[in-house]
Amino acid sequence: MAVRLGIARLGGRYPALLALLAQLAATLSIGVLIVLAAQFSAWRPAWLAAGLAQGLLAASLGQWLGLSRSWWWLNLAFVPALLLSSGASLPSWVFLGAFLLILLLNWNSIGERVPLYLSGARCRRELTALLSRQAAEFRFVDLGCGPAGSLLQLARQFPRAQFVGVETAPLSFAIAWLRCLAQDNCRIRYESLWRTDLAGFDVAYCFLSPAPMAALWEKARGQMAAGAWLISNSFEVPGVPADELIELHDWRRSRLLLWRIAD
Ligand SMILES: C[S@@+](CC[C@H](N)C(=O)[O-])C[C@H]1O[C@@H](n2cnc3c(N)ncnc32)[C@H](O)[C@@H]1O
Numbered sequence: 001m002a003v004r005l006g007i008a009r010l011g012g013r014y015p016a017l018l019a020l021l022a023q024l025a026a027t028l029s030i031g032v033l034i035v036l037a038a039q040f041s042a043w044r045p046a047w048l049a050a051g052l053a054q055g056l057l058a059a060s061l062g063q064w065l066g067l068s069r070s071w072w073w074l075n076l077a078f079v080p081a082l083l084l085s086s087g088a089s090l091p092s093w094v095f096l097g098a099f100l101l102i103l104l105l106n107w108n109s110i111g112e113r114v115p116l117y118l119s120g121a122r123c124r125r126e127l128t129a130l131l132s133r134q135a136a137e138f139r140f141v142d143l144g145c146g147p148a149g150s151l152l153q154l155a156r157q158f159p160r161a162q163f164v165g166v167e168t169a170p171l172s173f174a175i176a177w178l179r180c181l182a183q184d185n186c187r188i189r190y191e192s193l194w195r196t197d198l199a200g201f202d203v204a205y206c207f208l209s210p211a212p213m214a215a216l217w218e219k220a221r222g223q224m225a226a227g228a229w230l231i232s233n234s235f236e237v238p239g240v241p242a243d244e245l246i247e248l249h250d251w252r253r254s255r256l257l258l259w260r261i262a263d
Pocket residue numbers: 105106107108112114115116117118119142143144145146147148149150166167168169172191192193194206207208
């Protein structure tokens with residue numbers, strides 16, 4: 001259990017590394033099975049069937065270790081796609097395109113050490129419960145909103161409040177911007193969270209990584225009004241205990257941490 005938690009923490013910071021580990025473990029397991037089967041029987045699986053079994057195992061392992069749903073699909077399809085493309089001699093632009101797609105979604109993995117993973121349904125439920133305590137016309141910012149699934153759902157639930165998402169991964173920004181076009185109380189900005197003025201917001205929400213939390217706390221403390229909230233999904237501010245902790249009851253023991261800005 002402790003090893004699994006350690007690996008899951010690593011995955012929180014570096015999901016691509018965890019996906020790679022799941023791929024390697026699944027390839028090794030399926031490879032050993034095939035070699036053993038070849039030693040002791042006449043059974044020889046087709047390459048694609050072996051690839052699919054590897055993909056299924058890698059996806060399940062990744063999920064067990066806490067990777068998000070988008071990684072499930074990537075882990076499932078990776079080796080079967082490689083096998084298919086080696087037989088079908090796909091043009092190189094397909095690989096370039098896939099690489100660009102991943103890069104444009106995970107732009108901030110490199111500089112900011114914050115990859116894309118999404119707040120889940122339990123987190124959104126608990127956020128809704130927390131926001132119900134605010135006056136009806138509160139202002140909320142999602143610092144690194146990704147494709148804005150959570151932001152948009154909250155904006156629909158609180159039609160009198162104002163929601164802003166800031167994002168710098170180009171593809172996530174474009175998806176978020178398009179999705180929120182028709183939602184009057186929700187706006188998306190192509191802007192770094194470090195350039196966002198937090199002064200006008202009652203609630204700042206983030207789901208980032210351990211790396212930026214200390215600096216973000218200093219920024220929130222310096223800019224937000226007394227009584228405003230900083231809410232972090234999963235990641236603590238080093239040395240600053242949260243005023244409220246809400247367990248999300250998933251096996252990763254994720255939680256929402258809420259700090260009230262003092263006078
Ligand atoms: C873990 S995802 C969370 C997405 C969304 N907030 C959610 O909870 O579902 C973190 C997002 O923050 C974005 N991000 C990281 N650093 C950023 C920065 N300096 N400015 C704006 N967005 C940033 C990433 O591109 C990524 O989309």
